[in-house]
Amino acid sequence: MSVTEPHPASLLEVTGLTKSFGGVVANRDIAFAVRPGELVGVIGPNGAGKSTLFDLITGFTRPDAGQVRLDGHDVTGLRPDRICRLGLGRTFQKLRPFHDMTALENVMIGAFLHTADVAEARAVAIDALAKVGLADRAAAHARGLSTGQRKRLELARALATRPRLLLLDEVTGGVDPGAIPGLVALVRELHGRGLALIVIEHNMRVIMDIAQRVLALQLGEVIADGPPAEIMRDRRVIDAYLGEAWRA
Amino acid sequence: MRRALALVLLLAVLVFPLIFVRPFPRHIMIMIFLYGSLATAWNILAGYCGQISLGHAVYFGIGAYTSTLLVRDAALTPWLGMLFGAALAVVVSQAIGYPVFRLRGHYFAIATIGFGEIVQTIVLNWDWIGGARGLFVPIKRPDSLLNFQFHESKAVYYYIALGLLALALGATRWIERSRRGYYFRAIKEDQDAAASLGVQVAREKQAAMAVSAALTALGGTFWAQYVLFIDPESVFPLSLSILICLVAVMGGVGSLWGPLLGAAVLVPLSEGTRVLLGGTGKALDLVIYGALIMLIAVFQPAGLIGLVRQLARRPTLTAGARAQRESAA
Amino acid sequence: MGFVYALVAAGLSLIFGLMELVNFAHGEFLMLAMYVAFFAWSLGRLDPIVGAPVAAVALGGVGWLTYHGLIRRVLAAPMLAQIFATFGLAVFLRSSAQFAFGADFLTIKDPWLAGRVSLGGLFIGLPQIVASLAALGAFLGLHLFLSRSETGLALSATAQDRQAASLMGIDTQRMFALGWVIGGVCVGVAGALLAMFFYIYPDVGGPFALLAYVTVALGGFGNVPGTLAAGVVVGLVEALAGLLIPPAFKYSVVFGLYLVVVLWRPQGLFGRF
Numbered sequence: 001m002s003v004t005e006p007h008p009a010s011l012l013e014v015t016g017l018t019k020s021f022g023g024v025v026a027n028r029d030i031a032f033a034v035r036p037g038e039l040v041g042v043i044g045p046n047g048a049g050k051s052t053l054f055d056l057i058t059g060f061t062r063p064d065a066g067q068v069r070l071d072g073h074d075v076t077g078l079r080p081d082r083i084c085r086l087g088l089g090r091t092f093q094k095l096r097p098f099h100d101m102t103a104l105e106n107v108m109i110g111a112f113l114h115t116a117d118v119a120e121a122r123a124v125a126i127d128a129l130a131k132v133g134l135a136d137r138a139a140a141h142a143r144g145l146s147t148g149q150r151k152r153l154e155l156a157r158a159l160a161t162r163p164r165l166l167l168l169d170e171v172t173g174g175v176d177p178g179a180i181p182g183l184v185a186l187v188r189e190l191h192g193r194g195l196a197l198i199v200i201e202h203n204m205r206v207i208m209d210i211a212q213r214v215l216a217l218q219l220g221e222v223i224a225d226g227p228p229a230e231i232m233r234d235r236r237v238i239d240a241y242l243g244e245a246w247r248a
Numbered sequence: 249m250r251r252a253l254a255l256v257l258l259l260a261v262l263v264f265p266l267i268f269v270r271p272f273p274r275h276i277m278i279m280i281f282l283y284g285s286l287a288t289a290w291n292i293l294a295g296y297c298g299q300i301s302l303g304h305a306v307y308f309g310i311g312a313y314t315s316t317l318l319v320r321d322a323a324l325t326p327w328l329g330m331l332f333g334a335a336l337a338v339v340v341s342q343a344i345g346y347p348v349f350r351l352r353g354h355y356f357a358i359a360t361i362g363f364g365e366i367v368q369t370i371v372l373n374w375d376w377i378g379g380a381r382g383l384f385v386p387i388k389r390p391d392s393l394l395n396f397q398f399h400e401s402k403a404v405y406y407y408i409a410l411g412l413l414a415l416a417l418g419a420t421r422w423i424e425r426s427r428r429g430y431y432f433r434a435i436k437e438d439q440d441a442a443a444s445l446g447v448q449v450a451r452e453k454q455a456a457m458a459v460s461a462a463l464t465a466l467g468g469t470f471w472a473q474y475v476l477f478i479d480p481e482s483v484f485p486l487s488l489s490i491l492i493c494l495v496a497v498m499g500g501v502g503s504l505w506g507p508l509l510g511a512a513v514l515v516p517l518s519e520g521t522r523v524l525l526g527g528t529g530k531a532l533d534l535v536i537y538g539a540l541i542m543l544i545a546v547f548q549p550a551g552l553i554g555l556v557r558q559l560a561r562r563p564t565l566t567a568g569a570r571a572q573r574e575s576a577a
Numbered sequence: 578m579g580f581v582y583a584l585v586a587a588g589l590s591l592i593f594g595l596m597e598l599v600n601f602a603h604g605e606f607l608m609l610a611m612y613v614a615f616f617a618w619s620l621g622r623l624d625p626i627v628g629a630p631v632a633a634v635a636l637g638g639v640g641w642l643t644y645h646g647l648i649r650r651v652l653a654a655p656m657l658a659q660i661f662a663t664f665g666l667a668v669f670l671r672s673s674a675q676f677a678f679g680a681d682f683l684t685i686k687d688p689w690l691a692g693r694v695s696l697g698g699l700f701i702g703l704p705q706i707v708a709s710l711a712a713l714g715a716f717l718g719l720h721l722f723l724s725r726s727e728t729g730l731a732l733s734a735t736a737q738d739r740q741a742a743s744l745m746g747i748d749t750q751r752m753f754a755l756g757w758v759i760g761g762v763c764v765g766v767a768g769a770l771l772a773m774f775f776y777i778y779p780d781v782g783g784p785f786a787l788l789a790y791v792t793v794a795l796g797g798f799g800n801v802p803g804t805l806a807a808g809v810v811v812g813l814v815e816a817l818a819g820l821l822i823p824p825a826f827k828y829s830v831v832f833g834l835y836l837v838v839v840l841w842r843p844q845g846l847f848g849r850f
Binding site: 298300302347350351353354355357358359361362363365366369370373486490494497501532534535537538539540541542543544545546549 | 598599601647650651655656657658659660661662664665666667668669670671672673675676783787790794826828829832835836839840
Binding site: 058060079080081084085089090092096097098099100101105108109110112113115116117118121157158160161 | 425426427430431433434437438440441442443444445446447448449
């Protein structure tokens with residue numbers, strides 16, 4: 001396991017992050033850093049603790065031990081809304097749209113972070129919806145959207161908060177395979193504009209495609225941290241997760 | 249077409265006391281306005297923000313008692329007393345909200361019931377403010393706006409109540425269209441997701457609570473000046489909290505006009521049963537209420553407004569969508 | 578008395594564990610049970626002890642009716658609707674009782690058990706003691722049922738994981754209905770016992786409901802054995818509070834306890850949630 005030294009230019013720094021739930025260790029001593037504009041992929045079998053890691057970083061759960069630093073400031077255990085305001089956004093694996101509100105209204109909630117004016121928020125929201133390709137569904141109620149559309153909606157919503165670092169939890173999970181390239185292109189475009197991203201993914205092709213660095217988790221621990229090509233060849237990762245077919 | 253209808257309705261409401269000069273019809277309308285504004289106030293917290301408070305009578309009582317005590321001991325005009333009442337209600341609401349908003353759903357509801365009971369018990373046992381005997385509002389003659397007492401006719405009360413209702417509706421409408429309104433609805437749907445988008449959930453809830461409490465307290469002062477006698481049993485009881493909640497639910501929570509519609513249906517119903525059945529009427533109308541709540545919960549959680557919309561075969565618009573459509577027009 | 582609270586709370590806890598629904602009408606169920614016991618006594622000359630099974634059956638029926646008539650339809654509804662459903666039921670029952678029976682306080686006179694017993698200097702009413710023991714017995718019976726009998730185990734399984742249980746072939750609808758029936762039965766027994774020495778009137782359900790909520794919260798929502806210990810604690814707190822401060826504030830203290838529990842240890846002392 002490679003140990004990342006605290007890097008003065010890091011956007012996000014995680015050290016010694018540990019969390020147990022009633023005897024089950026979900027995250028143990030996780031440490032890594034993300035630089036501004038970097039796209040880091042996170043892989044690992046189910047139960048490896050990936051979503052828990054996101055919860056810990058974004059303040060949804062308090063860690064038992066460890067630290068989360070954003071821009072050098074300690075943000076460990078702060079409330080989620082604080083962390084969002086500091087520039088960290090996230091999407092959820094189990095989608096959580098506001099069902100009774102339209103897509104536009106959903107995104108406006110995110111937009112309202114930076115403005116109190118309704119008209120302005122609406123403009124920002126329309127813009128964000130356009131960016132994710134949902135402009136034509138703006139007036140539709142969130143509960144009427146398909147999974148792929150809901151994924152985009154959550155993305156647009158988080159984007160409207162103008163994060164500097166966005167945590168995407170399984171953005172291609174449950175999405176119709178034909179829609180995946182579109183989503184990937186979207187993520188790549190966002191990255192191209194300077195957004196730093198941490199992306200949890202099961203789809204290896206997607207990871208290989210966009211990630212600059214990959215973190216492999218297993219049973220709550222980081223077992224590898226490096227460029228995708230290297231990770232794919234790492235013995236421990238293969239044994240834990242990828243299986244023979246990936247030995248290239 | 250709708251505009252014309254609305255105008256006619258408004259006109260009818262304004263000239264009502266001029267046409268109906270007997271006290272009873274005026275009284276009914278006054279009660280409709282009062283319950284309408286109480287329910288609308290409750291709706292802000294419960295309908296829009298999703299926090300079901302079952303102890304709202306607390307603020308009603310605070311409003312009533314504060315202004316009455318100030319009239320009695322400081323000879324202060326009830327209008328100022330009203331403001332103090334509202335201010336105190338806000339303070340108490342924040343104090344209650346602080347622990348209670350950490351709770352969700354059922355737990356929250358139970359906690360609000362509990363606080364309501366505690367306050368009622370305190371007042372019942374506090375002799376300086378009247379205890380169980382209650383307080384009489386010192387009668388001042390002649391009728392005067394300053395003293396907020398009118399013995400000759402109910403007409404002025406009518407317009408004041410109408411004003412109160414307009415205030416409550418106006419506040420609701422204003423919130424509905426503001427950022428806060430959107431935040432409330434998001435919190436109601438999924439407060440964790442809202443937090444992940446930067447919404448300061450606790451603060452928003454407290455804000456909703458404050459507005460709601462203040463408006464309710466104003467109603468309390470009105471009541472005190474209207475009936476000129478208050479006691480814990482009439483202004484603090486759980487049954488009043490239930491009633492407020494029922495009126496709003498019946499009409500339609502989360503909508504602007506729902507609570508008023510609920511009041512317009514329930515108040516005449518209640519008065520009607522009381523007139524028809526005399527003493528036992530008190531229990532019977534609650535029986536009907538209970539049955540109504542259950543029916544609404546099962547069949548039409550959107551309340552009468554939902555029913556109206558379905559009948560008019562218009563698509564059910566969310567409050568926000570309607571605001572959106574209207575401001576786009 | 579704590580045992581009686583525990584019995585009342587057990588039903589509440591079970592229902593919550595099964596379907597995450599707080600029955601706001603539980604106090605009114607208790608009230609109904611007391612009235613049933615009263616009428617069994619006044620019309621059928623049945624002493625409350627004998628009337629207890631009658632009340633149990635009656636309330637079991639009420640529970641079943643409530644489930645099928647009301648609860649089943651709001652299971653999928655938003656929580657608001659669920660709260661209102663049971664809340665509406667509570668209002669309906671309470672005012673129906675007032676309408677049908679009047680607001681007068683009723684008592685059962687000359688029950689078989691009367692008089693007081695001295696326990697080391699403390700005078701305790703005999704009915705109270707019997708009620709406690711009977712409640713304890715009923716509670717243990719419930720516990721045995723839940724942990725030993727096949728139906729009982731099925732019930733517990735459903736409470737723990739609804740989907741897994743249904744995958745195993747357990748009919749969740751029947752389990753839910755059963756939960757309500759049992760809740761009714763518990764309350765029925767408790768009500769009959771209480772009728773021996775409590776005044777009976779339409780609003781009597783209120784304070785008991787509050788005590789039940791606190792007991793359930795303390796014992797952990799969904800944790801039936803926990804409610805026994807919790808019931809004892811609540812009973813003690815209530816008794817102490819009654820001694821130390823003006824009785825009017827007794828319930829405020831109990832409610833304060835509820836707040837403390839729910840804010841500091843939402844899982845209760847032994848809870849799962």
